[in-house]
Amino acid sequence: MNKNVMVIGGGPCGLEASAQLHKMGYNVILIEKEKQLGGHLAKWDRLFPEGIEAKEVLQPLVDNINGVKYFLDTEVVSINLLDKEYNVILSNGITVLSKAVLMTSGFDLFPAEKKEEYGYGIYDRVITNADLEKFFATGKDPRVVENPKRIGFVHCVGSRDEKAGNRYCSKVCCATAVKQACEMKALFPDAEIFCFYMDLRMFGRGYEDMYLKAQKDYGIRFIRGRVSEVSETLEKQVLVKAEDTLSGKPLKVTLDLLVLMAGMQNAKSGIRIGEMISMKRSDDGFFTTKGSILSLQECDKAGIFYAGACTGPKTLPDTLNEARAAAVSIHNYFNKEN
Amino acid sequence: MDFGYSLSPSSRIDLDLFDRNRFNTLAEIEPDVLKCMACGSCTATCTAGKYAKNSLRSAILYLQNGQDKQALEYLKPCMLCGKCFMVCPRGINTRHLILSILKIYNNAK
Ligand SMILES: Cc1cc2nc3c(=O)[nH]c(=O)nc-3n(C[C@H](O)[C@H](O)[C@H](O)COP(=O)(O)OP(=O)(O)OC[C@H]3O[C@@H](n4cnc5c(N)ncnc54)[C@H](O)[C@@H]3O)c2cc1C
Ligand code: SF4
Ligand code: SF4
Ligand code: SF4
Numbered sequence: 001m002n003k004n005v006m007v008i009g010g011g012p013c014g015l016e017a018s019a020q021l022h023k024m025g026y027n028v029i030l031i032e033k034e035k036q037l038g039g040h041l042a043k044w045d046r047l048f049p050e051g052i053e054a055k056e057v058l059q060p061l062v063d064n065i066n067g068v069k070y071f072l073d074t075e076v077v078s079i080n081l082l083d084k085e086y087n088v089i090l091s092n093g094i095t096v097l098s099k100a101v102l103m104t105s106g107f108d109l110f111p112a113e114k115k116e117e118y119g120y121g122i123y124d125r126v127i128t129n130a131d132l133e134k135f136f137a138t139g140k141d142p143r144v145v146e147n148p149k150r151i152g153f154v155h156c157v158g159s160r161d162e163k164a165g166n167r168y169c170s171k172v173c174c175a176t177a178v179k180q181a182c183e184m185k186a187l188f189p190d191a192e193i194f195c196f197y198m199d200l201r202m203f204g205r206g207y208e209d210m211y212l213k214a215q216k217d218y219g220i221r222f223i224r225g226r227v228s229e230v231s232e233t234l235e236k237q238v239l240v241k242a243e244d245t246l247s248g249k250p251l252k253v254t255l256d257l258l259v260l261m262a263g264m265q266n267a268k269s270g271i272r273i274g275e276m277i278s279m280k281r282s283d284d285g286f287f288t289t290k291g292s293i294l295s296l297q298e299c300d301k302a303g304i305f306y307a308g309a310c311t312g313p314k315t316l317p318d319t320l321n322e323a324r325a326a327a328v329s330i331h332n333y334f335n336k337e338n
Numbered sequence: 339m340d341f342g343y344s345l346s347p348s349s350r351i352d353l354d355l356f357d358r359n360r361f362n363t364l365a366e367i368e369p370d371v372l373k374c375m376a377c378g379s380c381t382a383t384c385t386a387g388k389y390a391k392n393s394l395r396s397a398i399l400y401l402q403n404g405q406d407k408q409a410l411e412y413l414k415p416c417m418l419c420g421k422c423f424m425v426c427p428r429g430i431n432t433r434h435l436i437l438s439i440l441k442i443y444n445n446a447k
Contacts (some may be wrong), residue, residue, distance in 0.1 A: 214370065247396070249350060251352075252350065252351070254354050
């Protein structure tokens, strides 16, 4: 019996799982559809809660897969179960026979232009959290004016929103908003910064401290209320309307920049593979795990495993822990069968 | 054009018109005002609040929204007993804060 394990997706999760499985003696075949490894982590500049550089996390993950066979720019053409093994045909012409397939296909950012009332792609001064990370990394974005005086952050864009198709909370965007708000204040000390939130979900270790610092040291103003609409002024600024639900009064403010906290949804490219062998998905669109507490890494189909953001919004520590847990689950699966 | 109704000017919060100078002065001598997380403990425990409209939480919020007059209304019945200081989870010296608010905003009127 060969010890092949097919890993689909070379983001942080796929990298960590591959490294662990390789160390355990498995013959890992990792594929990544893009031209580079790293998934979304490669797109971020700094990470909450401490502001560690994303590169500092990504580089060791990439270094650790030393010895793992991986293919970039490679997709799955077909996957099907032959006897007890999965037969996976790759776009580079290679066919892999593997008893275990690990899905680490991750997430897609919610397409913010779908929330038309926020004007992403329509107004000049509206960007997303992902755009802002890119701006931090490159210092370039024509939509960020030279000296913004007022900047707003909109929480829950495409999350907690049935009309947008996603009822769930994306978990990482409150912390991202607070992190980015502080970074903007540090870059533009004269700017006044507002976060429009419904609930602040500062669940992780160090997150509440980050929130307190945002208030105390950076003077970020938190306004409880969902932004209802955005319009453009003659000067190309954006006029934002919300209710300050703490006082129960409508509120308006004109901003030089509006940042939308787009949420996470199951990656289309992962779903496409899931559909080839009918992997179940839940109401929220993410893959259904065999159990919700005891077996988070297994699919109800024998030999299919999950880790990372393809089973719901997750932080990096969550994601990396799942990667390790999946390696153990796969190891147990091989041992049981032999 | 008159449609027969209008927003009363005091009801809508317009952060564009908010003159921040006074709030900034307050934040300078009472930086802890920025730490309020609107939990409402102070209001719930207020000795004066049982009999009159008194709420430090609301007062802070109105100051942040540039509605100074309403903010002061929410502190009028305050007897400066300091009970709210004991319950504030963010450790704000609320009594001291109230005194500073009254000093800065009453003087400027
Ligand atoms: C704006 C934003 C900021 C964030 N900041 C932080 C932070 O500061 N700290 C933190 O802890 N977390 C943060 N996160 C969360 C973090 O990005 C995720 O936890 C992490 O990226 C999930 O890793 P993953 O490998 O599961 O998925 P992804 O990062 O999405 O990687 C999946 C990979 O799989 C590839 N792939 C997908 N389908 C296929 C296929 N069919 N074939 C081949 N390859 C495929 C994709 O191209 C991608 O490279 C943030 C999230 C967002 C949205
Ligand atoms: S983490 Fe915060 S911003 Fe993101 S969906 Fe949840 S509540 Fe909204
Ligand atoms: S100090 Fe004022 S606001 Fe605080 S509990 Fe006493 S009366 Fe209420
Ligand atoms: S108890 Fe403290 S944190 Fe809570 S509302 Fe009052 S001042 Fe703010």
